[in-house]
Amino acid sequence: MTTINRQATPQDPQGPQGLHDDLHEIWGNPRGLKALTIVNHTTLGLRFMVTGMVFFLIGGILAMLVRTQLAMPDQDFMSPEIYNQVFTMHGTVMMFLFAIPMLEGLAIYMIPKMIGTRDLVCPRLTSLGYFCYLFGGIILTSSLILEMAPASGWFMYTPLSSSEYAPDLGSDFWLLGITFVEISALSAGVELVVSILRTRTQGMALHKMPLFAWYILAMALMIVVGFPPLILGSVLLELERAVGMPFFEVAGGGDPVLWQHLFWLFGHPEVYIIFLPAAGIVSTLIPVFAGRPIVGYGWVVFAIITTGFISFGLWVHHMFTVGIPQLAQAFFSAASMLVAVPTAIQVFVWLATLWLGKPKMKLPMLWIVGFLVIFVCGGLTGVMLALVPFNWQVHDTHFVVAHMHYVLVGGMFFPLMAGLYYWLPLFSGRMPSETIGKWGFWLTFIGFNATFLIMHWTGLLGMPRRVYTYDTGMGWDIYNLLSSVGGFIMSAGIAMVLIDIALHFRYGKPAKHNPWNADTLEWANSMPPSAYNYVSLPTIETRHPLWDNPDLPRTMAEGQHGLAVATHGRRELWGTDPLTGKLRETIHLPGNSWWPLFASLALAVVCISLLVRWYPLAGIAVIVAGVFLLRWSWENGAHPKAAPDAKVMPGDPPLHSRTMDGPGLWTMSVFLIANGSFFLSYLFGWFYLWTVSPEWSMPETSPLSLVVLVGAGIATIAGMGVMEKLVSGLRQQRDAGLAVGLYIASGLGALQVLLIGWVLYSANLAVTETAHDAVILVGLIYALFHGGLAAVLSLLQGLRVGYGYVGAHAPFEPAVVAQLWRFNVVTFWVLIGALAVLPRVIGG
Amino acid sequence: MLSLMERLRLTHPIHFVIGLTLWSIWFVVVYGGQAVACEVAPPMPEQGVFNLLNGWLLIVSILAMAVLVALTWGCCQIANRHQGRLRFNAAVSAGLYLFSALSVVFVALPIVGVPPCL
Numbered sequence: 001m002t003t004i005n006r007q008a009t010p011q012d013p014q015g016p017q018g019l020h021d022d023l024h025e026i027w028g029n030p031r032g033l034k035a036l037t038i039v040n041h042t043t044l045g046l047r048f049m050v051t052g053m054v055f056f057l058i059g060g061i062l063a064m065l066v067r068t069q070l071a072m073p074d075q076d077f078m079s080p081e082i083y084n085q086v087f088t089m090h091g092t093v094m095m096f097l098f099a100i101p102m103l104e105g106l107a108i109y110m111i112p113k114m115i116g117t118r119d120l121v122c123p124r125l126t127s128l129g130y131f132c133y134l135f136g137g138i139i140l141t142s143s144l145i146l147e148m149a150p151a152s153g154w155f156m157y158t159p160l161s162s163s164e165y166a167p168d169l170g171s172d173f174w175l176l177g178i179t180f181v182e183i184s185a186l187s188a189g190v191e192l193v194v195s196i197l198r199t200r201t202q203g204m205a206l207h208k209m210p211l212f213a214w215y216i217l218a219m220a221l222m223i224v225v226g227f228p229p230l231i232l233g234s235v236l237l238e239l240e241r242a243v244g245m246p247f248f249e250v251a252g253g254g255d256p257v258l259w260q261h262l263f264w265l266f267g268h269p270e271v272y273i274i275f276l277p278a279a280g281i282v283s284t285l286i287p288v289f290a291g292r293p294i295v296g297y298g299w300v301v302f303a304i305i306t307t308g309f310i311s312f313g314l315w316v317h318h319m320f321t322v323g324i325p326q327l328a329q330a331f332f333s334a335a336s337m338l339v340a341v342p343t344a345i346q347v348f349v350w351l352a353t354l355w356l357g358k359p360k361m362k363l364p365m366l367w368i369v370g371f372l373v374i375f376v377c378g379g380l381t382g383v384m385l386a387l388v389p390f391n392w393q394v395h396d397t398h399f400v401v402a403h404m405h406y407v408l409v410g411g412m413f414f415p416l417m418a419g420l421y422y423w424l425p426l427f428s429g430r431m432p433s434e435t436i437g438k439w440g441f442w443l444t445f446i447g448f449n450a451t452f453l454i455m456h457w458t459g460l461l462g463m464p465r466r467v468y469t470y471d472t473g474m475g476w477d478i479y480n481l482l483s484s485v486g487g488f489i490m491s492a493g494i495a496m497v498l499i500d501i502a503l504h505f506r507y508g509k510p511a512k513h514n515p516w517n518a519d520t521l522e523w524a525n526s527m528p529p530s531a532y533n534y535v536s537l538p539t540i541e542t543r544h545p546l547w548d549n550p551d552l553p554r555t556m557a558e559g560q561h562g563l564a565v566a567t568h569g570r571r572e573l574w575g576t577d578p579l580t581g582k583l584r585e586t587i588h589l590p591g592n593s594w595w596p597l598f599a600s601l602a603l604a605v606v607c608i609s610l611l612v613r614w615y616p617l618a619g620i621a622v623i624v625a626g627v628f629l630l631r632w633s634w635e636n637g638a639h640p641k642a643a644p645d646a647k648v649m650p651g652d653p654p655l656h657s658r659t660m661d662g663p664g665l666w667t668m669s670v671f672l673i674a675n676g677s678f679f680l681s682y683l684f685g686w687f688y689l690w691t692v693s694p695e696w697s698m699p700e701t702s703p704l705s706l707v708v709l710v711g712a713g714i715a716t717i718a719g720m721g722v723m724e725k726l727v728s729g730l731r732q733q734r735d736a737g738l739a740v741g742l743y744i745a746s747g748l749g750a751l752q753v754l755l756i757g758w759v760l761y762s763a764n765l766a767v768t769e770t771a772h773d774a775v776i777l778v779g780l781i782y783a784l785f786h787g788g789l790a791a792v793l794s795l796l797q798g799l800r801v802g803y804g805y806v807g808a809h810a811p812f813e814p815a816v817v818a819q820l821w822r823f824n825v826v827t828f829w830v831l832i833g834a835l836a837v838l839p840r841v842i843g844g
Numbered sequence: 845m846l847s848l849m850e851r852l853r854l855t856h857p858i859h860f861v862i863g864l865t866l867w868s869i870w871f872v873v874v875y876g877g878q879a880v881a882c883e884v885a886p887p888m889p890e891q892g893v894f895n896l897l898n899g900w901l902l903i904v905s906i907l908a909m910a911v912l913v914a915l916t917w918g919c920c921q922i923a924n925r926h927q928g929r930l931r932f933n934a935a936v937s938a939g940l941y942l943f944s945a946l947s948v949v950f951v952a953l954p955i956v957g958v959p960p961c962l
Contacts, residue, residue: 207932302939309864330954
């Protein structure tokens with residue numbers, strides 16, 4: 001293993017402190033208004049978590065309103081209309097604005113520290129993600145104040161959410177707001193994947209990675225694959241509501257069940273997207289408090305991967321009552337039972353670790369024990385619900401509500417609290433109060449079970465979910481009252497926890513370094529951490545760095561390890577091999593910037609103008625957002641604000657922008673996986689409607705000109721060919737004709753756009769009359785957008801060659817754009833096959 | 845067989861995802877195939893489980909299971925020959941292939957007992 005830069009900068013007269021000051025100069029956060037430009041993962045992770053807690057409080061208040069309404073029979077505390085808005089927003093806020101962003105925030109904060117690096121690999125993307133989350137959340141929750149909140153349940157089934165039954169703006173708030181928030185989730189998903197794979201400190205091979213990083217890797221990949229189906233569904237439903245394209249209307253050839261498929265293709269993995277990071281917290285904490293390594297590291301990795309995959313094969317178990325063949329139900333029933341296997345493996349691993357260790361029942365462990373009890377119960381009712389006959393009996397009753405809360409609160413909230421208490425000393429440098437914390441735990445635990453254990457019985461007695469009141473003769477009175485009392489006890493517990501956390505910042509005892517005697521690298525940080533995390537980046541070849549080398553925090557702080565240099569003025573971290581952890585590049589990161597804020601503000605304008613149907617303004621804002629994003633991308637590579645010279649310390653690996661394999665390539669790849677998932681969801685929708693929709697009508701002759709489409713496809717292939725040739729030349733340090741080649745590729749992209757535009761124009765599609773034409777329009781717009789994007793990016797690359805930012809000396813960026821070209825070729829030709837060739841071959 | 849397994853580089857972590865990807869493809873093929881066949885050309889209800897569609901679903905399932913079992917065996921062999929990172933990768937892959945194979949068996953079991961389109 002190469003070891004480099006073993007000392008701090010020699011010209012530093014103050015030793016390590018001087019180096020700290022220099023790094024602070026480069027990485028430090030500005031104050032005042034400029035704090036909005038911060039891209040640092042520590043600050044943004046905290047912002048995500050604080051914002052998530054605010055939304056949690058809003059969601060919690062909504063829950064208490066629901067419980068107040070249901071406490072007694074025949075209550076009129078709320079009108080049915082308001083009740084519908086309240087329960088819909090409770091679910092929506094908790095799932096989309098609390099659970100996922102909160103866990104992403106924790107991952108954003110924790111992952112770089114755990115894997116021994118200084119920041120996430122796309123810091124400006126973190127910032128964009130945060131602002132999209134914030135603005136999307138504000139837009140969505142503002143609907144409550146306006147009394148225009150969505151009211152069709154958090155999964156927005158059509159036709160209840162369609163314009164016929166929900167003519168006001170509630171559904172639009174949901175569709176646009178959630179899609180906006182999903183930009184944030186996808187941004188975090190993409191960069192967490194790349195950061196974990198490519199920026200672990202040297203020596204940290206895949207099998208030495210902290211288990212938390214494994215969990216977050218799986219979660220992030222699941223977000224990348226799982227969110228696009230819902231984004232597609234939301235786009236289609238919003239188009240139906242705004243323009244009248246009948247994707248989900250039977251009369252127009254659509255099918256409301258398509259929405260259910262698209263929603264649950266996202267919705268079921270979502271449960272595991274929430275559970276996996278929480279289980280990661282459990283797998284991190286239990287070995288620490290048991291005082292021994294986890295039993296069966298490999299088994300846990302096995303369980304994580306299995307859960308990630310199997311969870312995508314269960315979505316139809318939410319739809320057992322819609323009328324699908326028994327054999328299909330049996331497939332999904334079996335798959336639903338299978339997912340209990342990896343979950344059980346993890347539970348046994350945790351129990352075995354506790355059994356073989358010497359557990360200390362500190363405050364975080366209380367929450368872990370609470371998790372084990374509640375989550376196992378939730379898992380068992382999950383297996384019950386996987387059984388089709390039982391599912392039919394309790395479908396849409398409070399039993400399902402109780403099960404869901406056992407799984408989500410038990411499987412996410414309890415571990416989250418454990419994690420927050422565990423890492424609190426790292427956040428603040430202070431310890432929480434054990435006394436208030438224990439009161440908080442027990443009140444929450446007792447209150448939770450009083451609410452939801454009883455709710456199982458209410459459901460078994462037949463009480464449907466979402467009813468705003470019930471008759472006293474139904475026999476549900478006492479159970480509802482007890483559930484409501486339990487809900488308020490739980491609220492009191494959560495209030496105590498929040499008070500404890502708030503008070504500890506001022507009154508908490510100062511924490512000693514690594515107060516829990518943890519094994520993972522984040523505790524090598526200062527408490528609270530600096531903006532750059534570590535002065536020097538160590539070589540780590542063990543799963544328990546701080547147990548095996550307790551002196552590591554000191555030597556890291558003294559700059560005795562790698563990359564302990566600040567003279568170049570760049571934000572730098574190691575780029576390592578994803579499998580072995582061997583050093584590959586020095587990654588330089590962009591600094592603080594206004595562009596993410598500006599871009600997200602422009603996107604917020606798009607969202608609001610679509611909401612109020614000001615389409616011209618929406619169009620302008622889209623262009624403005626695009627300009628901001630492209631301007632942001634301009635400050636890259638050899639740009640003066642990025643890395644104008646390629647100098648590195650002797651023995652250091654080269655800057656990533658001077659290689660052909662930097663993190664941008666990986667980021668584009670992961671983004672294209674998400675894009676591919678969107679595209680496959682679209683194809684699923686096309687074939688689903690074609691096969692299943694009762695009123696689907698395929699015209700006798702296709703409205704699409706096959707010749708022109710093939711011409712557009714050839715232009716795409718030619719564009720890709722040009723790009724491949726240029727990239728191949730750059731690999732051999734040849735950049736003659738690079739700019740001209742990029743302009744040619746751009747021209748071919750523009751030609752593709754023109755030809756698709758011509759096909760669209762000449763097709764004369766009746767998009768508001770038939771789902772067939774509407775689906776074709778969406779597909780062609782998808783191709784149009786991608787062709788245009790490839791053309792614009794190639795054009796910009798050509799310009800960058802002219803400025804000297806790209807060339808044989810900085811060959812990286814065209815390789816990134818070439819990936820998009822490859823993707824475009826594949827998707828466009830598949831689209832031609834699906835939309836223009838197959839209907840001609842097999843007809844309607 | 846062993847040389848084929850060696851060419852597959854079973855110590856690479858890509859095999860962590862191949863088994864379950866194959867399982868996912870099999871699942872989509874079986875569920876999608878059954879759904880499309882039931883829409884386009886459903887077998888007669890009086891045929892019960894003994895019909896062409898269930899036969900095809902069963903053959904596809906057996907093939908998928910056979911491939912996954914072979915890969916499990918290959919990973920076990922390779923894991924025994926290595927230490928450290930490579931052994932870890934092959935052993936975890938073996939477990940994942942085995943789980944994928946068993947998952948095919950478990951999910952496919954209803955094919956032999958339930959008519960496809962009722």
